[in-house]
Amino acid sequence: MHSAPALQTTSLNATHRAAGGKMIDFGGWDMPVQYTGIIDEHNTVRTAVGLFDVSHMGEIEVRGPQALDLVNWVSTNNAAKLQIGQAHYSGLLYEHGGFVDDILVHKVTGDHYFLCVNASNQDKDFAHIVEQNRFDCAVENAGPRLSQIAVQGPKALATLQKLTATELAPVKYYWFQDGEVAGTPARIARTGYTGEDGFEIYTANDEAPRIWKELMQAGEEFGVKPAGLGARNTLRLEAAMALYGHEIDATINPLEAGLSWIVKFEKDFLGKAKLEEAKAAGVKRKLAGFKMNGRGIGRDGYELHIDGAPAGWVTSGGPAPTLNLNIGLCYVPAAKAGAGQSIQVMVRNQPVDAEIIPTPFYKRAK
Amino acid sequence: MYPENFKYTKEHEWILVEGDTGTIGITDHAQHELGDIVYVDLPKPGTAVEQGKTLGSVESVKAVSDIYSPVTGEVVESNTELTSAPERLNSDPHGTAWLVKIKLSDPSQLEGLLSAADYKAYLGE
Missing domain, CATH: 2.40.30.110 (Aminomethyltransferase beta-barrel domains)
Incomplete structure (x- = not known):
């Protein structure tokens, strides 16, 4: 098989190839589906610690005095409830109530929110948010400059702690800290897509290969392995987490998807009227x-x-x-x-x- | 890696003919491409199969893959041990993890299959 020349690559592409990752075209990205085998990688994450390159995911920065207003208008969860350093899962909806995407919203400061969005939706999401921006916010498509590494598994904390002065144990699930990993500025979030404890690290592209290497070394005593998208999918499926294009898409609303817990009707948001109709009519x-x-x-x-x-x-x-x-x-x-x-x-x-x-x-x- | 006494298909099956019976399996390349194999669906003895048509399927964690019969004939035995141990297709695809035995109705079909050298060349090895 030959890779199409148009595939996008992450900052860790050479790292995957050198480690024997089996590369596939994943929504236009040249990504490792597995290294040692999906089941082995899956079990490693359940019992020890695995590293995932999820740099293909997108990041969107929303800044400005009315950043909260824009975030709360385009997303279903109530970002007004977030404290600085806290994150939550949310939905971006079309006016008709179907999903543009599912996202994570991080509150960095009162006038700065950091959104993590799906790889294949990032351009669409960015355009959507820009289109809805009547709040004079600065909206940046930060995906191209950021890499993301997920460290997941019961030994994730012990592995990552060796590389950061940020005390990780007090960071609660769905909270984050800005600090350093291996001497490089990083956003360290206690989030994941595996059903295990773990962290997702956002950092600049040029430092990601070195951080990956240092994480592999730090986790060696725990049996760390690189894990591919194959294991990411089996892990998230066992945890029953939604995957855009499968459980959710433009034709599905959050009430149908069992995600009414991220829909907060006490505030206004794009798609709310249709969801209220759907709720009244019965799902x-x-x-x-x-x-x-x-x-x-x-x-x-x-x-x-x-x-x-x-x-x-x-x-x-x-x-x-x-x-x-x-x-x-x-x-x-x-x-x-x-x-x-x-x-x-x-x-x-x-x-x-x-x-x-x-x-x-x-x-x-x- | 690829036994000289097997014949191969471009769909990555192998066949070993002894007398009028052919033992059929998938190649090491096939199991490697599929990854962890978790399920095997094989025809029962007595089933008529046709060259190039679907014989059964194997499923890895990620995908379903059809197996195509290298020859026309009748299934005389299927490897039921694979039902409970499909992972054996990953560890021993050319040996104990054979799939079915087929009584050939037209042995001349073998001439159109690939030799080990042809198959390796086809894989680019």
């Missing part, structure tokens, strides 16, 4: 988790049947290495979304028995 389809009972794996896009009739589709599905089950997320009629509901996943035109089960599929012991 017709809902995201639910399932496990396969019969032999077969439900995969992204497979049709679901209930009582012999089409009833929905699989948004993400595959093996869950930690659980030793084949699992997935799916849209089903709201009335059929309860745990224990029997469903059939159409696997190559054959119905295979499956069952709705509660999510998240995996929850780490605290």
Whole structure:
């Protein structure tokens, strides 16, 4: 296979290639899908610590006296509730209530918010926010100058602590600190997409390869491994975290996606009117988790049947290495979304028995 | 790496013919490209298969991949041990992790398959 010349690369591309990463075209980015193997990397993150290059993710900086007003207008969660150094998960919606993207909002100061957005949506998100900017904010598409490394797993803190003077233990889940990692300025957030404890580090591109190398050295005693997008997907699926283009997209609203907890109707935001209508009318389809009972794996896009009739589709599905089950997320009629509901996943035109089960599929012991 | 007594397809299957029966599997290259294999779907004995048509499928963590039959014939045995140990396709694809045995109906089809040297050249090795 040959890589198309137009693929975008992260600052860590040469690092991945030197380490034997298997590179794929991921939404136009040349990214490692795996190094040693998806299951091995998955298990390493569950039991020790793994490093992910997530520099393809986008970052958008919103600055100005009315930064909060712009952020709160374009996103569904209530950023007025954030304290400095705190972050939350939120949705960017179209006026019709469907998702532009799902994002993390970090409050840096009262007039500065830092958004982390999906790789393939970053240009769209930036244009969307700029278009909605009637608050005289400075909006910067910071993705091109920033790299992001996720250090994830029960040994993430011990690994990262060796490289930073910032005391990590007091940093609570979904809080962040600006400090230094390996002598380089970095934003250190206790966030992640794996269902494990861990940190996401934002830093300048030119220092990222050295930080990666130092993290690999710091984590050696804990068995650190680089992990690719394959493990990132199995980990987030076990944790039942949404992936744009699968669980959510422009045709799905947050109420359907089980994300009403990030929708704060007490404030105004783009898309609110349509969501209020949808809520009043009652949500017709809902995201639910399932496990396969019969032999077969439900995969992204497979049709679901209930009582012999089409009833929905699989948004993400595959093996869950930690659980030793084949699992997935799916849209089903709201009335059929309860745990224990029997469903059939159409696997190559054959119905295979499956069952709705509660999510998240995996929850780490605290 | 690629046994001289096997024949190969461009879809990365191999076949070893003994008498009128061919043992079929996927190549080391195939298992490497697929990554961790977690599921195998094989035809039952008695199933008629046709050269170039789908014989079954293997699934890795990430993807589903069809297996194409290198020859026309009838399945006489399928490797049911793989059902509970699909990962063996990663560790021993040319040996214990064979997929099916097929009674060939047209042995002349073998002439159109790749030799080990041809297959290695095809892979660019």
